[in-house]
Amino acid sequence: xxxxxxxxxxxxxxxxxxxxxxxxxxxxxxxxxxxxxxxxxxxxxxxxxxxxxxxxxxxxxxxxxxxxxxxxxxxxxxxxxxxxxxxxxxxxxxxxxxxxxxxxxxxxxxxxxxxxxxxxxxxxxxxxxxxxxxxxxxxxxxxxxxxxxxxxxxxxxxxxxxxxxxxxxxxxxxxxxxxxxxxxxxxxxxxxxxxxxxxxxxxxxxxxxxxxxxxxxxxxxxxxxxxxxxxxxxxxxxxxxxxxxxxxxxxxxxxxxxxxxxxxxxxxxxxxxxxxxxxxxxxxxxxxxxxxxxxxxxxxxxxxxxx
Numbered sequence: 353x354x355x356x357x358x359x360x361x362x363x364x365x366x367x368x369x370x371x372x373x374x375x376x377x378x379x380x381x382x383x384x385x386x387x388x389x390x391x392x393x394x395x396x397x398x399x400x401x402x403x404x405x406x407x408x409x410x411x412x413x414x415x416x417x418x419x420x421x422x423x424x425x426x427x428x429x430x431x432x433x434x435x436x437x438x439x440x441x442x443x444x445x446x447x448x449x450x451x452x453x454x455x456x457x458x459x460x461x462x463x464x465x466x467x468x469x470x471x472x473x474x475x476x477x478x479x480x481x482x483x484x485x486x487x488x489x490x491x492x493x494x495x496x497x498x499x500x501x502x503x504x505x506x507x508x509x510x511x512x513x514x515x516x517x518x519x520x521x522x523x524x525x526x527x528x529x530x531x532x533x534x535x536x537x538x539x540x541x542x543x544x545x546x547x548x549x550x551x552x553x554x555x556x557x558x559x560x561x562x563x564x565x566x567x568x569x570x571x572x573x574x575x576x577x578x579x580x581x582x583x584x585x586x587x588x589x590x591x592x593x594x595x596x597x598x599x600x601x602x603x604x605x606x607x608x609x610x611x612x613x614x615x616x617x618x619x620x621x622x623x624x625x626x627x628x629x630x631x632x633x634x635x636x637x638x639x640x641x642x643x644x645x646x647x648x649x650x651x652x653x654x655x656x657x658x659x
Contacts (some may be wrong), residue, residue: 394636398430399623400644402560403525403587403611405436406459413437413455414462420614421466427619429612431659433644434459435470435498435525442501442538446480449473453488460493468648469494470525474502475509482516489522495651496523501538506546511553518557521650525560525585526550530568544575544582551579558647560609563588569595573602580607583647587611587622596629596639605635609643 401424408423410416417434424432437455441448449472456469471488473481488494497517503509505526517524528544531537544565551559564584565572569592576582584599584607599608612622626639645659652659 393633394627394640395428397428397637397641399428399610399640400431400433401429401587401612401614401619402433402585402609402644403562404432404434404614405438405616406434406455407438407615413458417459417463417467421463423614424466424619427623429619429623430641431466431468431644433468433470433496433525435496436472436500440500443476443540444472444474444502446474446477446484449481450484453484453494456494457488457492464493468496470496470498470523472498472500473513475499475507475513476503478509478512481513485513485516485520485522489517489520493655493657494522495648495655495657496525499524499526499542501527501541503540504546505542506549510550514550514554514557518554521654523558523560523647523651525562527562528572529563529566530571532567544572547582548576548579551576551581555581557581558583560585560647562611563613564599570598573599577602583607583609583643585609585611586625588613588617591621591625596626597631600629600631600635600639605631605638606643608639609647610640 406413406416406420408416408419410419434456437452452472459467460469469488471484471494473484475481485497497513499505514524526542526547528542528547529537530543537543544561547559547561559582561572561576561582562585564586565575566589569589573584576584584603586595586599586608588611596608610622610626612619626636
């Protein structure tokens with residue numbers, strides 16, 4: 353893609369994400385590069401977001417979710433995977449991650465038609481994490497697991513959690529990052545390389561590499577390339593040129609997921625990086641919706657839940 357095509361497709365993506373009938377009509381009028389954008393076909397798709405947090409204003413968790421849903425509706429996000437609730441702690445105690453999960457449970461009571469819940473765990477507290485997995489997933493409405501910075505994800509403490517997740521068909525979303533410019537990761541912050549180590553101990557168990565390295569995404573993509581069970585969540589970083597194209601080239605479009613990491617980033621900035629990517633419309637459909645739908649289907653079927 354040359355510079356002119358890139359600028360045209362980026363402008364088109366921004367135009368089509370705007371709300372309101374007037375803007376929608378304008379987007380239709382300038383939809384001149386369907387090979388890059390996809391026109392109405394993608395606008396009607398209904399995006400599924402693997403990675404979101406509720407930090408919007410509101411008196412209760414459900415009210416905060418209501419505010420986030422209004423934003424999602426403006427940009428075409430249909431289903432949202434919610435995990436963690438502020439205030440966030442890098443190394444939460446069992447009491448802290450249970451309180452966070454209570455907020456997500458309260459959201460699911462009112463928003464289960466739009467939201468999937470992921471239970472937040474800290475594997476340092478292995479027994480308590482397994483108990484919380486039973487409460488929220490085995491006996492509750494959640495269908496996935498969120499792991500953040502509690503401990504590095506290649507540690508043996510994760511093994512019983514991964515084994516139980518596999519039994520429950522619960523999808524695991526692990527935060528990863530590779531800090532650039534000499535900053536260095538937090539002491540217990542995981543990398544894609546460490547997630548690949550965990551995957552090698554649990555072949556066949558689906559995992560999501562949150563941010564896929566973030567700052568050094570090129571290294572992150574290559575780190576998980578040999579592990580077909582690991583899917584790349586590209587959300588949460590700057591919408592730089594070339595990341596989506598590289599992920600599709602190195603991993604295949606079926607292993608790439610749309611994630612926003614709201615409120616740390618916006619829905620639209622992370623959608624825009626996919627809409628503006630120089631990949632096929634079919635690949636964009638996979639990334640924006642169909643891959644996550646496929647990954648969550650086993651858990652939904654186990655619970656008898658509708659998509």
